[in-house]
Amino acid sequence: MLEQDNQVKTLLASQPIYNVQKDLYGFELLFRHELFASAEAYGEDLATSEVVLNLCTGINQQIDQFSRPIFINLNKGLLLSDAFLPLPPGRVVIELPASIQIDDALVSAIQKWRNEGFSFALDGFDFHPRYQAILNDISYLKVDVLSESIDSLAAKMSRVENKSAIWIAERVETELQYNQFKDLGFSLFQGYFLARPSVIQGQTVRGKINTTITTVNAVSHPEIEVDKMAEVVSRDPNLATQLLKIVNSPVCGLLRPMGSIKDAIVYMGLIQVRKWIIMMSLLNETTTCNGAIHLVLTRAKACENYAEVALGVKSDQAFLVGLLSGVNLLFGIDNELFLQQLSLQPDIDRAILEEEGILGQILSEVKKAEYSIQQKLTTGFDQESPVFVSYHKASTWAESVLATA
Numbered sequence: 077m078l079e080q081d082n083q084v085k086t087l088l089a090s091q092p093i094y095n096v097q098k099d100l101y102g103f104e105l106l107f108r109h110e111l112f113a114s115a116e117a118y119g120e121d122l123a124t125s126e127v128v129l130n131l132c133t134g135i136n137q138q139i140d141q142f143s144r145p146i147f148i149n150l151n152k153g154l155l156l157s158d159a160f161l162p163l164p165p166g167r168v169v170i171e172l173p174a175s176i177q178i179d180d181a182l183v184s185a186i187q188k189w190r191n192e193g194f195s196f197a198l199d200g201f202d203f204h205p206r207y208q209a210i211l212n213d214i215s216y217l218k219v220d221v222l223s224e225s226i227d228s229l230a231a232k233m234s235r236v237e238n239k240s241a242i243w244i245a246e247r248v249e250t251e252l253q254y255n256q257f258k259d260l261g262f263s264l265f266q267g268y269f270l271a272r273p274s275v276i277q278g279q280t281v282r283g284k285i286n287t288t289i290t291t292v293n294a295v296s297h298p299e300i301e302v303d304k305m306a307e308v309v310s311r312d313p314n315l316a317t318q319l320l321k322i323v324n325s326p327v328c329g330l331l332r333p334m335g336s337i338k339d340a341i342v343y344m345g346l347i348q349v350r351k352w353i354i355m356m357s358l359l360n361e362t363t364t365c366n367g368a369i370h371l372v373l374t375r376a377k378a379c380e381n382y383a384e385v386a387l388g389v390k391s392d393q394a395f396l397v398g399l400l401s402g403v404n405l406l407f408g409i410d411n412e413l414f415l416q417q418l419s420l421q422p423d424i425d426r427a428i429l430e431e432e433g434i435l436g437q438i439l440s441e442v443k444k445a446e447y448s449i450q451q452k453l454t455t456g457f458d459q460e461s462p463v464f465v466s467y468h469k470a471s472t473w474a475e476s477v478l479a480t481a
Contacts, residue, residue, distance in 0.1 A: 084277050087130040091273040093147070093244065094265050096258050102145035104171070104266065105131060108275055124154060125355050128163065132325035133318055135279040135409060135417055143326055147171045147197055147216075155185050162351035163327055165193030169216060174200030178209055186213050197244070203232045211238050216264070218244040221257050230260055279409050295350050305346055306338040306392070311477045313372045313399055313406060315353065319344070320400075322352055324418045335421045336392035337399075370474050371446070372402030377470035378442045378463075385462050389434055396420075397427045397435050398442060442467060 089106040107123040127148065147169045155170070170189065176182065186196060190213055197216035198207065202223070207214075217236070221229065233243065245257040248267030257265070294300065294308045309316050316337055322328060323340045334340050341349050379398030383391040403414045415425055427435035445467045458464065 084279060087134045087276045087278050087280065088127050089273045089275045091266055092271045094270050096263060096265075098270070100144065101264055102147060102169070104147040104149075106149075106273055124148065124150060129355060130280055132322040132327055133280045134276070135321075135413060145169055146327070149173065149199070152176055152182060155189070156181060162348045162355065167327055169195045169197050171197045171199050171218075172210075172214075174198070174202065178206060183209050183213075186210055200246075203236070211236070211241075214238060214241055216244055217241045218246050218266075219262075220247055221245045221253065221262075222247045222249075226256055226260065233261060279407070279413075295353050300346065302338060302341055302346065305341050305349060306336075309341065309349070310337055310376070310395060310399075311373075313369055313376065313402065315356065316399055317403060317406060318356060319349065319352060320418060321414075333419045333421045334396075335424065336390070336396050338392055366478065368402070368405045370471075370478055372399065372405055373474040373477065374467070374470045375399075375402055375442055375446060377473050378445070378467040379438050381466035381470055382438050382442055382463050383435075385466075386434060386438060389438065393421075393424065394435060394438050397424055397439050400424075401428050401439055401443075 086108045089108045090103040091106060092100055093102045093104060095101045105127050107127050131146075146167060148163075149171045151173060155172075190196070195215040196210075196213060197218055198210075198214045199218045201207070201217045201219050217238075219229070242264060243262040244264040244266065245254075245262040246266050248254050248257065248265050248269050250269055253267075254265060254269060295305060300308075309319060320334070320337070320340055323334070323344050328344070332343075334343070344352075376395045376398035380391045380395040383389040383394035386394075400415065400418075400420075401411065403409055403411050407414075412429055415428060423433050423435055426432040427439055430436060431440040441463045445463045449464075449467065449471075
């Protein structure tokens with residue numbers, strides 16, 4: 077059960093979409109803000125980015141329900157951006173606002189996104205001729221059914237050339253309306269008669285990420301290899317943990333346990349990782365203090381260094397154990413709660429939560445060294461031992477990384 081503490085915030089809202097049998101078909105995701113700002117006031121580009129990131133980094137059991145199509149509002153600016161929407165195309169319906177300005181650039185963008193596998197819905201469709209240039213590329217036509225009479229809607233629907241489009245009735249408020257519009261040819265339905273939008277609250281693994289020119293240039297390099305991308309991501313504990321949560325989100329649908337950051341990058345693909353980093357940079361928060369970042373980064377690197385002298389242990393797995401053991405310090409989220417959201421190899425889970433196995437032993441020894449160094453303890457510890465040497469090297473490395481942030 078998610079604890080209701082000061083880390084709980086409004087993530088987003090969702091309004092269900094139902095079919096003619098009143099079975100759940102999908103969800104429209106809606107922007108919601110803690111201070112009740114509208115998407116227009118917040119900025120439509122930022123609002124959409126916020127919805128997508130909260131969907132994929134949110135810690136809440138409700139988010140696991142999104143296994144059906146999700147409708148996401150997208151304005152023209154984001155539609156024309158090559159770097160946007162790093163989500164699986166088969167799961168997403170891009171919803172265009174009724175007010176969108178239609179020109180050659182928009183037509184080309186829609187066709188490009190359709191070629192990549194995305195579907196489109198036109199919200200607030202009012203049958204105006206100006207939509208003609210894009211109408212055949214639209215899979216869903218959403219109509220405010222209270223905007224005009226039944227007879228008028230029937231006549232206008234019969235004249236629409238796109239016969240394959242699925243009609244969605246919006247603002248269905250009574251059983252009578254539902255039956256009328258079902259008979260009229262609508263296949264999907266939204267409205268208070270069926271369900272009101274529900275606000276989803278929870279916790280997010282969101283924090284300041286290193287968006288220096290060096291980092292952005294590295295991840296944007298067209299010929300960057302997986303190992304180099306993993307190295308860049310590993311330099312930023314916030315970025316690494318956010319990507320791990322994203323790849324384990326219900327939208328991405330991870331099918332196998334991970335054992336390292338490299339595994340996550342291989343699964344997502346370099347292009348998708350690059351897009352996520354750009355999006356996270358857009359909504360960069362500053363809630364994590366540099367002290368916590370330095371400590372977790374040092375711990376992870378020390379585990380990696382120490383693993384290199386421990387037989388039979390992959391250093392990248394040890395780095396992951398050290399990194400995820402600090403989720404509570406980075407985001408104020410219980411480690412066990414966070415790990416429940418991930419699909420990790422069992423020995424990694426046990427190492428983090430119980431300090432079991434050789435990975436757990438490495439983490440335990442590194443944390444003891446960490447404590448003694450922080451507390452400036454001088455007795456009972458061999459400062460020349462491999463674990464202390466590993467930790468001191470890691471601390472120097474972390475300082476050099478953060479110096480460029």
